[in-house]
Amino acid sequence: AIQMTQSPSSLSASVGDRVTITCRASQVIDRDLSWYQQKPGKAPKLLIYGSSILQSGVPSTFSGSGSGTDFTLTITSLQAEDFATYYCLQSFDYPLSFGGGTRVEVK
Amino acid sequence: EVQLVESGGGLVRPGGSLRLSCKVSGFAFSDYIMNWVRQAPGKGLEWVSSISPDSNYISQADSVKGRFTISRDNARNSLYLFLDDVRGDDTAVYYCVRVGGSATYILDHWGQGTLVTVSS
Numbered sequence: 001a002i003q004m005t006q007s008p009s010s011l012s013a014s015v016g017d018r019v020t021i022t023c024r025a026s027q028v029i030d031r032d033l034s035w036y037q038q039k040p041g042k043a044p045k046l047l048i049y050g051s052s053i054l055q056s057g058v059p060s061t062f063s064g065s066g067s068g069t070d071f072t073l074t075i076t077s078l079q080a081e082d083f084a085t086y087y088c089l090q091s092f093d094y095p096l097s098f099g100g101g102t103r104v105e106v107k
Numbered sequence: 108e109v110q111l112v113e114s115g116g117g118l119v120r121p122g123g124s125l126r127l128s129c130k131v132s133g134f135a136f137s138d139y140i141m142n143w144v145r146q147a148p149g150k151g152l153e154w155v156s157s158i159s160p161d162s163n164y165i166s167q168a169d170s171v172k173g174r175f176t177i178s179r180d181n182a183r184n185s186l187y188l189f190l191d192d193v194r195g196d197d198t199a200v201y202y203c204v205r206v207g208g209s210a211t212y213i214l215d216h217w218g219q220g221t222l223v224t225v226s227s
Binding site for chain 2: 096
């Protein structure tokens, strides 16, 4: 099974900050990587798929990059509504696997 | 509007069973792969199971193999998850999730979730 290692597990940031979250796959997964945002008590929401393709309606302050085993989610200018937990997901092969999550908190 | 509405969660004793349902609307259910994803309280997301549009291909996490069964009824626009021989670590919110994209496997629509609590 493919393991997804996400870091950091949490971070503190301020509005306007640039935030970077990384995910590393235990084997090559091409670009079969998506990112999800989850707020407390809510279902996750798709942000980015295919490593770098922004889902419709997602602000352009979000971007993704990477291929192979190393991937990055970047928020170029953190907004108040972006404080949440973020997860990566590999869909290269079953069983699907999520990263452990990154909680973005207010500094 | 795409909607996925789960039901069937509740309190179940260890070793017991429960059936979760997901009623969908707003899209051609029979064309889409569907998944169940769960989240234990205060924990991360865990993929549980996937089923192809025609039910011919099913995949499951090792943690539920032999205990959980995914199924669907395309005529009723419904997805199911039968949980058997449940354990404490099965306590979680269970989400019904659509796989979107023609060339890319993405979880593009999620239900609101249904909580399963395993406790004596």
